[in-house]
Amino acid sequence: MAIRNILKIGDDALNKKCRNVAKIDGRILTLLDDMAETMRQASGLGLAAPQVGVLRRVVVIDTGDGLIELINPKLTETSDETIDDIEGCLSVPGKWGYVVRPKTATVRALDRHGKEFEMTGEGLLARAFCHELEHLEGNLFTEKVSRYCDPDEIEPKEGSEE
Amino acid sequence: MTSREAAVRVLQKTEKNEAYANSALKEALAKAGLSALDNAFATELVYGVIRHKMRIDYIISHYSSQKLKNLSIWILSILRIGVYQLLFLDSVPSFAAINESVKLAKRYGHAASAGFVNAVLRAVSKGGEIKIPSIEQYYSHPKWLVDMICSQYPNDCKKILAANNTVAPITVRVNTLKTTPQLLCDSFKKSGITATADGEIITISKFGDLSLLEEYKNGLFIPQDKGAYLAAKAVNPKPGQLVIDVCAAPGGKTTQLAQMSDDKAKVIAFDIHPHKISLIERNAERMGIGSVTALVHDAATIKEEYVGTADSVLADVPCSGLGIIRKKPDIKWTKSPSDIEQIIKLQKSILAASAKYLKKDGVLVYSTCTINKHENSDVTDDFIKRHPFEKVWEKQLLPHIDNCDGFYICKLIRRSF
Numbered sequence: 001m002a003i004r005n006i007l008k009i010g011d012d013a014l015n016k017k018c019r020n021v022a023k024i025d026g027r028i029l030t031l032l033d034d035m036a037e038t039m040r041q042a043s044g045l046g047l048a049a050p051q052v053g054v055l056r057r058v059v060v061i062d063t064g065d066g067l068i069e070l071i072n073p074k075l076t077e078t079s080d081e082t083i084d085d086i087e088g089c090l091s092v093p094g095k096w097g098y099v100v101r102p103k104t105a106t107v108r109a110l111d112r113h114g115k116e117f118e119m120t121g122e123g124l125l126a127r128a129f130c131h132e133l134e135h136l137e138g139n140l141f142t143e144k145v146s147r148y149c150d151p152d153e154i155e156p157k158e159g160s161e162e
Numbered sequence: 163m164t165s166r167e168a169a170v171r172v173l174q175k176t177e178k179n180e181a182y183a184n185s186a187l188k189e190a191l192a193k194a195g196l197s198a199l200d201n202a203f204a205t206e207l208v209y210g211v212i213r214h215k216m217r218i219d220y221i222i223s224h225y226s227s228q229k230l231k232n233l234s235i236w237i238l239s240i241l242r243i244g245v246y247q248l249l250f251l252d253s254v255p256s257f258a259a260i261n262e263s264v265k266l267a268k269r270y271g272h273a274a275s276a277g278f279v280n281a282v283l284r285a286v287s288k289g290g291e292i293k294i295p296s297i298e299q300y301y302s303h304p305k306w307l308v309d310m311i312c313s314q315y316p317n318d319c320k321k322i323l324a325a326n327n328t329v330a331p332i333t334v335r336v337n338t339l340k341t342t343p344q345l346l347c348d349s350f351k352k353s354g355i356t357a358t359a360d361g362e363i364i365t366i367s368k369f370g371d372l373s374l375l376e377e378y379k380n381g382l383f384i385p386q387d388k389g390a391y392l393a394a395k396a397v398n399p400k401p402g403q404l405v406i407d408v409c410a411a412p413g414g415k416t417t418q419l420a421q422m423s424d425d426k427a428k429v430i431a432f433d434i435h436p437h438k439i440s441l442i443e444r445n446a447e448r449m450g451i452g453s454v455t456a457l458v459h460d461a462a463t464i465k466e467e468y469v470g471t472a473d474s475v476l477a478d479v480p481c482s483g484l485g486i487i488r489k490k491p492d493i494k495w496t497k498s499p500s501d502i503e504q505i506i507k508l509q510k511s512i513l514a515a516s517a518k519y520l521k522k523d524g525v526l527v528y529s530t531c532t533i534n535k536h537e538n539s540d541v542t543d544d545f546i547k548r549h550p551f552e553k554v555w556e557k558q559l560l561p562h563i564d565n566c567d568g569f570y571i572c573k574l575i576r577r578s579f
Contacts, residue, residue, distance in 0.1 A: 043550035046579035064522035086525075086554065088578040096554045096575075124523040124577070131579040141579075151557040154395040154571070
């Protein structure tokens with residue numbers, strides 16, 4: 001296992017659509033292991049393969065209830081009910097913003113053994129699913145931020161209210 | 163007892179480190195039974211002397227035939243209020259400032275001390291302000307504090323020192339569960355109190371004990387600084403959430419957290435001192451707040467039943483208080499660098515313990531009423547090195563810029579994907 005370098009905003013790889021994994025071989029398994037280690041080392045709650053420069057549809061998530069590995073994930077269902085809350089991105093250090101996300105989201109994906117499974121997340125996990133799957137489309141959360149989080153949230157500057 | 167005598171009694175007590183200025187003053191005024199105007203004058207003398215003590219002492223030593231250290235604390239305090247009236251107050255005629263101090267010297271010293279006080283104060287009155295050689299003496303801050311402020315704020319150093327010697331405005335927070343800023347301002351104005359609202363914070367002209375006001379008894383406000391208000395605002399609790407205020411007394415921020423959630427969050431308030439728990443409860447009750455539960459608990463230790471349960475935690479930790487020197491000028495003379503070393507250790511333990519209460523996506527807000535970076539950004543930097551949190555933002559409020567206490571506020575979360 002190895003810690004990989006997390007790419008930062010501005011890097012082309014973060015804007016590219018990722019390809020499906022055709023075969024779960026040793027390289028993909030190593031990628032999964034490295035991504036999990038990289039995510040933990042960075043204190044992240046999730047990481048998508050393009051964030052380490054690999055344009056494949058691979059995601060790891062750990063929001064506190066154990067490691068989730070997703071290969072070729074698809075969102076199959078999202079709730080109409082939404083939550084507007086703060087999120088950040090390991091590829092966009094130092095920036096935090098409010099993003100509206102569905103309260104619950106269901107993904108269908110392959111596990112590391114190639115077995116298909118479905119999983120529903122609520123709150124933070126639903127947010128993680130949505131955030132990571134957008135990475136696979138080449139999109140960053142900055143495109144969805146309604147307002148950035150800074151000291152103005154407690155004291156809006158005059159004239160800067162949107 | 164006159165207001166000057168009350169002031170001298172308080173000053174000799176604080177000089178001997180027997181009491182904090184605010185509590186000694188409260189006690190002395192209660193005993194003296196003076197008019198509101200005299201109370202205000204005694205307060206002005208006590209705080210004025212404490213604010214400008216080094217500068218006043220330099221002036222006394224310049225005009226005095228005797229060394230300051232050879233004077234009794236009584237005579238020194240009597241001289242200090244005399245010099246303060248002569249050089250810092252425009253409203254007191256010189257003869258009154260001198261004669262009243264001489265009278266006190268007769269009472270609290272001997273015949274010779276009265277003559278000495280008379281001579282020194284006449285010389286000050288005649289000679290006036292003199293050139294004050296050092297920045298410490300000019301701004302009346304101990305050297306360690308000047309060094310600290312100037313090294314941490316090289317561009318704002320003198321502005322901060324000067325602002326520390328100004329009088330803070332009196333501010334209260336509107337209880338929006340019961341009234342509106344506009345209605346409360348109107349109510350103050352009807353009682354002849356000038357009131358200006360800035361959002362939920364109202365600056366008022368009222369001097370003295372605010373708890374005697376009808377508006378206070380009816381729970382329409384709570385005394386609060388804008389810096390403290392902004393710290394609690396950073397928490398932003400929602401209805402239904404669990405929020406823990408780990409160092410809560412007297413409950414200004416606690417009641418605000420409840421208020422912000424429309425009294426629909428569950429607000430747990432810890433404080434280490436049992437007698438302060440009732441203070442929090444009384445404030446909540448007076449303000450018609452039902453969502454607060456106050457518990458005796460030392461914030462540096464972990465209360466197991468709340469681990470992993472909170473949506474947000476406010477850690478408004480004990481600190482050196484170097485951001486509230488305007489309100490408590492004796493902090494300049496009572497705090498020492500070694501006190502601060504101790505307090506930083508406590509701050510780190512409280513922040514680490516506070517983080518344990520959070521759910522995995524919880525929000526942690528750390529705040530202090532100091533401008534000392536070692537207690538602020540250094541503590542939060544150290545925390546994020548050891549814990550899987552990141553700073554969303556941090557802000558240092560400064561009295562001369564923000565016209566509120568020198569609060570530090572840092573919002574921390576663990577939510578990067």
